[in-house]
Amino acid sequence: MNQAADAELAIETKSLTKIYGSGNTEVVAMRDACMKVARGEVVALLGPSGSGKSTFLTAVGLINPPTSGQVFIRGQLILDADQAQVNLRSFRRQHIGFVFQKSNLIPFLSAIENVQIAIELNGQSSRVARQSAQKLLDDLGVGDRADNRPSMLSGGQQQRVAVARALANNPSIILADEPTAALDSHRGRQVMELFAQVAHEHGAGVIVVTHDHRALDVFDTTYEMEDGRMFQPTHSQPN
Numbered sequence: 001m002n003q004a005a006d007a008e009l010a011i012e013t014k015s016l017t018k019i020y021g022s023g024n025t026e027v028v029a030m031r032d033a034c035m036k037v038a039r040g041e042v043v044a045l046l047g048p049s050g051s052g053k054s055t056f057l058t059a060v061g062l063i064n065p066p067t068s069g070q071v072f073i074r075g076q077l078i079l080d081a082d083q084a085q086v087n088l089r090s091f092r093r094q095h096i097g098f099v100f101q102k103s104n105l106i107p108f109l110s111a112i113e114n115v116q117i118a119i120e121l122n123g124q125s126s127r128v129a130r131q132s133a134q135k136l137l138d139d140l141g142v143g144d145r146a147d148n149r150p151s152m153l154s155g156g157q158q159q160r161v162a163v164a165r166a167l168a169n170n171p172s173i174i175l176a177d178e179p180t181a182a183l184d185s186h187r188g189r190q191v192m193e194l195f196a197q198v199a200h201e202h203g204a205g206v207i208v209v210t211h212d213h214r215a216l217d218v219f220d221t222t223y224e225m226e227d228g229r230m231f232q233p234t235h236s237q238p239n
């Protein structure tokens with residue numbers, strides 16, 4: 001069977017379904033979720049608590065494989081149901097950047113070391129990694145805080161460092177799970193704008209799970225989930 005998908009797409013999911021448990025405890029957390037994200041596109045994923053957003057994001061992030069359906073990244077079939085078509089660990093490290101609700105920075109490392117370590121883990125020398133890390137922090141407006149540990153930074157600054165770390169290996173896709181939940185609306189908007197900038201400048205496909213409707217104008221496309229089903233609200237731009 002021809003599995004080819006559009007290589008211009010950063011991400012394509014086909015009919016992702018996830019069933020947790022079995023029998024009486026069975027939960028269908030996601031049903032036939034289909035999404036296309038072009039390179040350079042930034043997508044908001046909305047939906048009430050329990051609607052399946054994290055299940056979807058962790059499937060695309062190759063952390064929690066679906067029960068059925070396929071995940072393509074840059075046109076390449078990566079997951080066919082729970083069958084990996086590549087080495088997931090190294091693929092994830094090279095191609096996917098994650099940003100979480102809390103920055104999850106390593107507390108005993110400085111801002112620059114938090115970014116540097118991600119680059120070194122991908123095989124760069126520490127000198128090259130440090131230069132790249134400094135440039136990323138500069139680009140994200142926190143270059144002057146490079147030597148501070150996370151506890152010395154504000155929540156917004158920590159999230160900027162976390163975005164720098166997610167960008168460390170120039171990923172094809174960035175997945176963010178409520179990255180602005182701990183920020184006030186001004187800082188939250190700034191972080192959302194950063195994602196849009198990163199998507200447009202680096203050609204990455206970005207999916208941001210958010211409950212925050214105030215910054216939706218920053219996104220190219222909006223999807224919603226409800227009871228495990230995914231759809232595009234009628235007022236959003238078509239793909």
Ligand SMILES: Nc1ncnc2c1ncn2[C@@H]1O[C@H](COP(=O)(O)OP(=O)(O)OP(=O)(O)O)[C@@H](O)[C@H]1O
Nearest residue numbers: 020021027029047048049050051052053054055056
């Ligand atoms: N490991 C699991 N085992 C069983 N059920 C699960 C598991 N993880 C999630 N679920 C269920 O799957 C459904 C979808 O959960 P999910 O966490 O994906 O929703 P969500 O939209 O991300 O919610 P929230 O906004 O609260 O984070 C929920 O009914 C949840 O209880």
